[in-house]
Amino acid sequence: MNAPGPGDETPSAAPSGAGDHVDDVDLVDPSVQADEGAIDAALRPKQLAEFVGQTRVREQLGLILSAASGRGAAPDHVLLSGPPGLGKTTLAMIIAAEINQPLRISSGPAIQHAGDLAAVLSSLTEGEVLFLDEIHRMARPAEEMLYLAMEDFRVDVIVGKGPGATAIPLDLPPFTLVGATTRAGLLPGPLRDRFGFTAHLDFYDPDQLTSILVRSAELLGVPLKPDGAEEIAGRSRGTPRVANRLLRRVRDFAEVRGQGIVDRATAQAALKIYDVDALGLDRLDRSVLEALVQKFGGGPVGLGTLAVAVGEERETVEEVAEPYLVRAGLLARTPRGRIATPAAWQHLGMPQPTGGAAHASLFDPLDDTDQ
Numbered sequence: 001m002n003a004p005g006p007g008d009e010t011p012s013a014a015p016s017g018a019g020d021h022v023d024d025v026d027l028v029d030p031s032v033q034a035d036e037g038a039i040d041a042a043l044r045p046k047q048l049a050e051f052v053g054q055t056r057v058r059e060q061l062g063l064i065l066s067a068a069s070g071r072g073a074a075p076d077h078v079l080l081s082g083p084p085g086l087g088k089t090t091l092a093m094i095i096a097a098e099i100n101q102p103l104r105i106s107s108g109p110a111i112q113h114a115g116d117l118a119a120v121l122s123s124l125t126e127g128e129v130l131f132l133d134e135i136h137r138m139a140r141p142a143e144e145m146l147y148l149a150m151e152d153f154r155v156d157v158i159v160g161k162g163p164g165a166t167a168i169p170l171d172l173p174p175f176t177l178v179g180a181t182t183r184a185g186l187l188p189g190p191l192r193d194r195f196g197f198t199a200h201l202d203f204y205d206p207d208q209l210t211s212i213l214v215r216s217a218e219l220l221g222v223p224l225k226p227d228g229a230e231e232i233a234g235r236s237r238g239t240p241r242v243a244n245r246l247l248r249r250v251r252d253f254a255e256v257r258g259q260g261i262v263d264r265a266t267a268q269a270a271l272k273i274y275d276v277d278a279l280g281l282d283r284l285d286r287s288v289l290e291a292l293v294q295k296f297g298g299g300p301v302g303l304g305t306l307a308v309a310v311g312e313e314r315e316t317v318e319e320v321a322e323p324y325l326v327r328a329g330l331l332a333r334t335p336r337g338r339i340a341t342p343a344a345w346q347h348l349g350m351p352q353p354t355g356g357a358a359h360a361s362l363f364d365p366l367d368d369t370d371q
């Protein structure tokens with residue numbers, strides 16, 4: 001396996017215009033990284049019963065699939081939404097496997113013209129599952145074609161251009177569309193409404209991540225102790241992909257510096273080297289928190305000022321660091337600016353001054369907070 005090194009990030013993982021930290025190994029980035037596809041695939045649960053967590057979604061989906069199989073019909077179209085690395089692609093594959101149908105995979109960015117979609121749709125076989133990843137990035141004209149296909153199993157193929165163009169209707173076999181999106185909010189209403197079932201995936205709790213790690217360790221042949229699994233789970237940001245990635249890095253460490261066994265002490269020592277702290281914060285996350293607390297007394301401080309203080313672009317701070325800091329309850333976005341919560345002070349091991357935050361806005365009177 002490739003050990004990650006400088007410059008190992010995919011373009012999508014590299015924060016746009018990041019400052020001097022771009023050579024960091026971004027171990028806790030939830031999006032898939034360059035050499036990870038094969039590993040992701042190898043660790044994917046193949047059946048609903050193997051899929052850990054997301055109990056409600058699993059139960060609901062199980063019902064839909066069994067009922068459809070019982071009727072011998074294609075299940076309703078399914079929309080999977082949720083942050084990267086939580087199992088959308090995995091679930092799409094499971095859906096096809098559970099109903100014993102082939103899976104056709106395409107994605108929004110690959111469909112830039114209605115013709116691209118027409119080509120995919122017209123080659124579907126009866127009952128086939130069509131997985132459209134990043135469906136929110138599909139081109140508009142294709143989207144309109146998809147409405148008709150989802151509802152009436154029909155496409156109008158336009159032949160010719162201009163006034164002489166004619167639409168030739170083409171019937172499609174019944175199929176099941178599985179759409180995935182990290183940005184459900186960006187989907188136009190008419191598209192969202194055409195899905196019979198929407199599953200929103202949530203972050204996993206540490207117990208569920210522990211189970212996922214135990215399963216992955218078995219598949220990878222890693223001797224993982226329960227306390228080691230727990231330690232890695234706690235640092236995985238609620239994301240199975242991050243958990244699996246940390247497991248692989250800790251395994252490397254255990255093999256090179258230890259006896260190959262992953263226990264708590266090994267996990268702690270390994271993740272210290274990789275700059276992933278006890279809450280799963282990496283160097284960027286921590287420098288944002290530290291700046292907020294040490295330079296601005298805990299805020300409120302505007303995003304722009306905070307970004308300058310850590311030497312990063314505002315987009316990097318806002319899109320890479322903040323989402324997890326907010327979710328972990330360490331940082332809050334207020335109309336007046338960013339503030340550190342008491343948990344942030346505690347996590348950094350610093351006493352919170354009383355009344356500090358109230359005055360801190362003086363640091364940043366002009367910086368709008370772009371809420």
Ligand SMILES: Nc1ncnc2c1ncn2[C@@H]1O[C@H](COP(=O)(O)OP(=O)(O)OP(=O)(O)O)[C@@H](O)[C@H]1O
Pocket residue numbers: 030031032039040041043044045050051052053054083084085086087088089090091182212240241244
């Ligand atoms: N519930 C789960 N149980 C076990 N493993 C899981 C689960 N969910 C995800 N994983 C693992 O996490 C990895 C990432 O999952 P997946 O590729 O399905 O995420 P995704 O939501 O499609 O991410 P993206 O938005 O980046 O496409 C996979 O390798 C899979 O093995």
Ligand SMILES: [Mg+2]
Pocket residue numbers: 088089090133180
């Ligand atoms: Mg995916």
